[in-house]
Amino acid sequence: DEEEEEEDSLEFETGFGNVIVVDNLPVVPPEKYEKLEGVVRKIFGQIGTIRDRGLWMPVDTETQKTKGYCFIEYTTPQEAQIAKDQTNGYKLDKAHIFAVNMFDDFEKYMRVSDKWVPPETKTYSPIENLHQWLTDEKGRDQFVIRAQSDTEVYWNDPRQLKPELVYRREHWTETFVQWSPMGTYLATLHRQGAAVWGGATTFSRLMRFAHSQVRLIDISPGEKFLVTYSSHEPSNPRDTQRVTLNIFDMRTGIVVREFKGSADDFATGGTGGVAGVSWPVFRWAGGRDDKYFARIGKNAISVYETDTMSLLDRKSLKVDNVMDFSWSPTDPILSLFVPEGGGGNQPARVSLVQIPGREELRQKNLFSVSDCKMYWQSNGDYLAVKVDRYTKTKKSTYTGFELFRIKERDIPIEVLELENKNDRIVAFAWEPKGHRFAIIHGDGPKPDVSFYSMRSPNNVGRVSKLATIKGRQANALVWSPIGRFLLLAELKTHNGHLEFYNVDELETMATGEHFMATDIEWDPTGRPPSLLSLEKEEEIAKNLKKYSKKYEAEDQDVSLLLSEQDREKRKRLQEEWQGWVNEWKRLREEEGFIRQQLRDGEPSDEEEEYEAEEVEVEEVLDVTEEIASYGFED
Template sequence: MAATVSMADIEATARGLGIDLSLVNLDSITLPLGEDFGIKSDDDEDIYHEEALELETGFGNVILVDNLPVVPPEKFEKLDGVIRKIYGQIGVIREGGLWMPVNPETKKTLGYCFIEYNTAQEAELAKEKTNGYKLDKSHVFAVNLFDEFEKYMKIPDEWTPAEIKPYAAGENLQKWLMDEKARDQFVIHAGIVTEVFWNDPRQMMPELVYRRQHWTESFVQWSPLGTYLATVHRQGAVFWGGANTFERVMRFAHPQVKLIDFSPGEKYLITYSSHEPSNPRDTHRVVLNFFDTRTGKLMREFKGNADDFASGSSSLTGVSWPVFRWGGGKEDKYFARLGKNLISVYETETFTLIDKKSLKVENVVDFTWSPTDPIIALFVPELGGGNQPARVSLIQIPSKEELRQKNLFNVSDIKMYWQNNGEYLAMKVDRHTKTKKSTTTGFELFRIKERDIPIEDLELENKNDKIVAFAWEPKGHRFGIIHGDGPRPDVSFYSMRTAQNTGRVSKLATLKAKQANALYWSPAGRFIVLAGLKGFNGQLEFYNVDELRDHGHWRTLHGHRH
């Protein structure tokens, strides 16, 4: 029954607010038509309304432990102590948070118990660590989250066929590629507003395609081929698509997601979250989920301490991102991650380790995939004060056969650069002198597609030059290097194949004293941008490498959807 408010109450409230009701003409107020008075409910914009109702059950911090010994009252205290000793090491059990039901007739326990932790993360960890735990030969624990138990209890006893929904044609997610002006799209997210624009260089002004407030709670990200625009929310990630409609395509439930990553062919999405432990001395708990982008199905879940995922290049709260690196081109067949003395390589047919075991490589510190083929290039540094040389190896996947290896001496660091077509691999090798007071830099160039994978050494004319940048021509045989120590370094161009010399690297030309610190080839090759970023105030110089002719100076740079 609705509560009633008297006129006296209204007048008293008005006096408290300093309002003279005699001056208010209520009849002059016209409300919009409709039950909601024309005001759109916030619930309509709640992207994760359904998921929130499903996920927030209130029992995520409770586990059910089955297959416990059935004991009489005199042994109850001992069993209680054993359970607390096992599960108290994993997290903090709430006061009164351990309950073992008892048979009212026999007074014996029923062989299971409920344990309530302070946090859901502790409950998940307890399930991971103790499901399958062997107390003795007759009692192997079966552990489930209470939320899962409740879900299983709702499954009907009788099977019923799934409802087959009629086919409904979806949005053409590649429609933007058919733009009659051949334009790209770019997205800007600032504050609460996200906007998608057509980039039209002829008009010199972007054209607004779509604008929305509160579209994301964190950030937005294009998929590699531009098919999807992903938004990130507390309950997970959402895909949107279309040239100008941006309809919701798929949702991926992952509470507290912080980062996302795509496979190169857009077949899979990786979501990442980290959770602070209740004990400050423990490391963050990490959850990584692999989803099929077309169906939204969860394909594989990885959980563990942040330390388990800490190997790699860039770190976030102790975890390297991306944790997994994709290989095998756009077919999305393989992915791998670096561990201690090993590389774990998985295949996406079953989302399990190839041959059910990792590739063991003692002291491996880095690896990269060929962009087109299932080949891994790995690097092992010098050991034993130089007694054991550094090593680079090429490994074929899935056979794990070593295709090529080279030992290198006096190496302080190596960086690997694959050519986009996978035809060449350049390794920048920093070498120290015997006294280790100075370093020189050279390159090891691998011809991947040729028989026996020949390797060439390349040294600059001045071996002491600092290497500022390196970039392969995407669809060709050339590469550029920015080198030098001064504010205006030189830019040199080389070719792996010329008419005069098809099997040896050749120098083409050097541009002297350029205000540049980055190189960007056009997608089809031939043209290159010498970019002076950050401290160089954004100066850009465009060159035709076929002719090495200056094509002008620009001070703006645009980012695009593709």
């Protein structure tokens, strides 16, 4: 079956898996042999244990000089692999850069024929339209559910309140499945690597990505690249795990860049991961161009270009003590946070850096900072920086916000503090594609929720408060993807209280509960991006009532119709009833002559309808009068 995973091809080792070959060594005479051997042993002995007589540098029998390469034998193949990864490309001096390979690789390369054979031409077979699901007449989206060994994809139909099965497959993945950012692909994980599938209903396999024991994946915003991750236990228990990261081209399945190292090398930044590695390791620049990606390191941020898969300008962005960074969702702009240094003498700062020019667009110094978090608005128009500061006594903290207006001249900054600045900030969230944001704040079990706008009523560029609603059972804010509606959720608690709030009208729409709810996901209602000009979109928004009449009528019709299941059930009951009535009418007609004979020939079936009325009549039959004596005289 074409869909089944193929087994890895077997390769037999030669027995030299723990041996590496180091090329591009200096060619030296006999008197410098020991010195060169000592330099090589010092470099490669730091990585692993070299066996006794495990370092050999061949010598030319005629000149008695070394041949410019050597063989090194480690105690384990794992150490040899690490040595190869860490020293390949090592610069001994300007003229000697090491080229390190595994000894077993030479045998593999020797088997390659010197005669060029043209590749076999494969017949082109067109694939299904991967965006066909966007043409659904009902404007529905798909969602995937995995339970035990089954994975199922459904249409989400909010009108019918009944999901429709699209595709089901058993043992489709070995760990989890993941949609690509735009919904074009569904990725699965297997022992041999990852795979992506597509199509509105067929979900045929489109590409494989070979990465043994892959554990995590990440897909770039424009769906051009796939990042895979795996980790392996070290040979020395005191060492950290070895990590491998591959970046694949999504269309060709070719590895375009590989990163290897210890888990400590990839443990900075990120919000989660495995084996001490923060995930995602790489963060993609804003937009769907997939032009840049970056990772944070010690005192540096490494920005890579996807065109060459190499460091931008061949060097990292040096930032002493940098703790966190974040990309604008739409532009190649980095926001950086650097904590205080020099025992508090150097202030903390937040900086905005333009890529690729590395130009600092804006900087804000911050004092007495305990912690800092950055929140970008989805259009990249605003950046909110939540700053936790120490009080003068250093015994407690309070929170404020630095609000950057990215698209305005000189990027003005506003400071926002709550009325009670000692309130604990529970959650913060921007309205998608909007200018409003919400904050949950307070210390009790029922905190308050405040709404703010980056626009004031008179259109002056200042933040303004819209409203505060008191005492809400919520610890998370989840905006609708189109804005306006906000879900106030109580997650990871017993009650799981949910409140749907209309921010335009500042009123509660509905409430509900989901016991022990942990996560919430809105239906993205994703449609293709609008091709209309900004002026046309504004005109439609202005005359929305006129344009929406047609769709409101359709919604009204749909809302009045019964669900498909109820309609089928009622239709079936009606047909059963009508069949029963028709059957009794037929029997009545067949027995009509018999009834007439039983009634002495009277055609009772033809009698006119009449009304029976019950009348009660009282009649006096007799009256008797008697005189009774009560004996008063006695």
